[in-house]
Amino acid sequence: MSKCLTIMLLSGAAENEDAMFSVQLAEAALEKGHRVQIYLFGNGVNLSKKEFPIEGDLHITPMLLSHIEPTKMFERLAALVEKGADICTCHTNEHARGIESREYVNGTEWGDIGQSFCTYLLTTDVLVSVGH
Amino acid sequence: MINSICWLVTRPIGVELSALGIRSAWATHQFGVDTKLVFADEGVGCLLGAPGYHTNMLTELMEQEGEVFCIRESLEKCRIGQDRILSGVQVIDADDLPDLLEDCETVNSF
Numbered sequence: 001m002s003k004c005l006t007i008m009l010l011s012g013a014a015e016n017e018d019a020m021f022s023v024q025l026a027e028a029a030l031e032k033g034h035r036v037q038i039y040l041f042g043n044g045v046n047l048s049k050k051e052f053p054i055e056g057d058l059h060i061t062p063m064l065l066s067h068i069e070p071t072k073m074f075e076r077l078a079a080l081v082e083k084g085a086d087i088c089t090c091h092t093n094e095h096a097r098g099i100e101s102r103e104y105v106n107g108t109e110w111g112d113i114g115q116s117f118c119t120y121l122l123t124t125d126v127l128v129s130v131g132h
Numbered sequence: 133m134i135n136s137i138c139w140l141v142t143r144p145i146g147v148e149l150s151a152l153g154i155r156s157a158w159a160t161h162q163f164g165v166d167t168k169l170v171f172a173d174e175g176v177g178c179l180l181g182a183p184g185y186h187t188n189m190l191t192e193l194m195e196q197e198g199e200v201f202c203i204r205e206s207l208e209k210c211r212i213g214q215d216r217i218l219s220g221v222q223v224i225d226a227d228d229l230p231d232l233l234e235d236c237e238t239v240n241s242f
Contacts, residue, residue, distance in 0.1 A: 129242075
């Protein structure tokens with residue numbers, strides 16, 4: 001029987017593996033036929049915005065790049081939405097980081113703790129928070 | 133559907149996560165979810181009444197019949213007397229925490 005998993009993700013990219021873990025957990029749940037909702041909170045909101053690509057030489061060694069790039073979850077979040085996940089952010093935490101006006105990753109939506117997150121609670125079977 | 137929730141705050145007042153834990157408790161309480169907010173470890177420092185967001189939110193939460201707890205042993209470890217924390221906070225022994233948590237469908241740590 002299909003269940004609904006809600007993840008409150010409190011970490012952004014690179015700072016630890018919380019984001020990667022959460023995305024992998026979401027991917028696994030979706031593949032099993034479950035529904036997934038993700039609320040990006042705290043530094044997690046940084047994942048909701050499209051990356052500004054840099055032009056020219058990055059001045060980063062290939063070895064370091066190979067370490068950094070897999071921690072970026074922008075495209076994988078968009079892929080989750082395409083597979084049916086519902087993802088929204090805390091716009092207040094975006095505002096606190098000066099990124100509220102920036103464009104969202106495809107499918108990720110503006111949200112808030114009082115309404116968006118609490119509405120998730122109405123339909124979820126499981127809530128887990130992931131953060132450090 | 134989640135009908136009961138515990139927010140456990142272990143981060144001190146200067147760390148954003150402590151504010152997010154309090155904010156989350158306020159949100160779920162206002163939304164009608166049975167909510168418990170517990171302070172442990174360094175999180176008990178959030179209860180000292182320092183001017184600002186933490187104290188304002190906690191005061192409002194308790195005025196709206198929100199349940200706020202803190203762990204006695206954490207207060208002792210931080211050398212904070214019970215007379216110094218916000219009025220209305222319920223002090224419980226660490227041994228009582230598991231029962232409190234078991235009453236909740238989900239526990240989330242900040």
